[in-house]
Amino acid sequence: MSDFFQRFGRGWLQLFERLGRAHLFLFQILVGLPSLFGRSSLLVTQIYSTGVKTLLIILVSGLFVGMVLALQGYYSLVRFSAEEALGQFIAQVLFRELAPVLTALLFAGRAGSAMTSEIGLMKATEQLSGLEMMAVDPFKRIYAPRLLAGFIAVPALTAMFGAVAILGGHLVGVEMLGVDAGAYWSQMKAEVSFSHDVMSGMYKALVFGFIICWIAIFEGADCIPTSEGVSSSTTNTVVYSSLAILGLDFVLTALMF
């Protein structure tokens, strides 16, 4: 019995110790952020490798999500003869919830895991130690550009996910199921508020981008420098990021609406 309590206590202590380390780590990255002024090439490179390389999966997913939403929405709305509201329905569901959450989940799976494995391998192959010994601070050179890149890329990808999904909804709702095109766009324009619906999704995306990159960078830098350690940290990034996205989505929704 005492063994159980010992293990239980040790587990919690280790968890809090790691959380503390993660916060100190984040603080050091934030301190390193101003060094990016005048070194935009580092940021651009990271926006390319995290954002641009994730674009294809975001666009394809967005298209199919929009098409499915149109199908499901149409079959529900047509029972009340309210199919003209399809555009409004798709846009509100997308911008408030699906676009930021699904984009963040896809980003965590594609870019977050890549970030963790890249940094983990840099640690395992002594590249991070090598940088430190060349008097190059990894917080400024490696971590800060990645954190800022994720913070910028996730909202941009969310906007693109939403735009493509609305086009997918149009394709199915208007072109295939015969909803009036004018009604589709005008209802959307009349009922969807930019400041309330669209921006709330963008705020969520900013928070998700920041959290995913923090988790991904910390997991990479804190991993055990072996192939098993890197693999385990990569898995942790996807699992922890996904749970954080879903949990924070509830908190942010409760606060904003």
Added chain:
Amino acid sequence: MSIVYTTEENGSTLVQIRDLHFGRGSKQIFRGIEMDIPRGQITTIMGPSGTGKTTLLKLIGGQLKPSKGAIEVDGQNVPKLSRSALYTLRKRMGMLFQSGALLTDLSVFDNVAFPVREHTDLPESLIRHLVLMRLHAVGLRGARDLFPAELSGGMARRVALARALILDPMMIMYDEPFTGQDPISMGVLLDLIKTVNAALGLTSIIVSHDLHESMSISDYVVIVSDGRVVEAGTPAALRASESGWVQQFLNGNSDGPVPFQFEAPDYRDDLLGAKV
């Protein structure tokens, strides 16, 4: 009691280690190491596997902090330095990692140019000259456009050496530079370390298991075991040492002061008195 390895006869010490204690978890790796590393010489640190030789290099470079003791590099106590002062000192130190630690997304040229681009505002034309001169010195000017994945282990270490030399450091630390090298690569590395040390007036600290190769180019050798310095001196003095431990280590005898058998109960009792 530990042996204090001093170099007062040479008049100048670059690295001075006093009463160094360091541990990881419950395991104590160093228990009062005392060591002086002379300026302008090649010093090799040897010892059995797991004695913390690489850890010692990381302590000298300030990547780890000791639990007690002082490590002075060129008069500065490394563990007490602020982050910015430590980074300033590191610009004058080079370290050659066992794997080379080259940045895998950069070409050989860009890897060697990396420290110059990070720390100076020199024009690209001048950087090109500096890089080509360093690559020529290690015999790899023709490999400038290759990527680290295309290099052999020996070539990667030579590129890493060119990179470590690019900022004209006062000292270079080599972590197991000869491990896994074929005889030709080994010969090239030995020549390079010796030539570069003499030509550029560096101080070299080598951590190595390769006894004969390391001793052939070293001015001083320090043997570390069980958290302490057990013997130190010139290679000739060590070969003449009367210490059974040193002789076992230098000759690679399987049994001696370091027993072949791990501590165990009496063999006869173990076999005959075993309970099934």
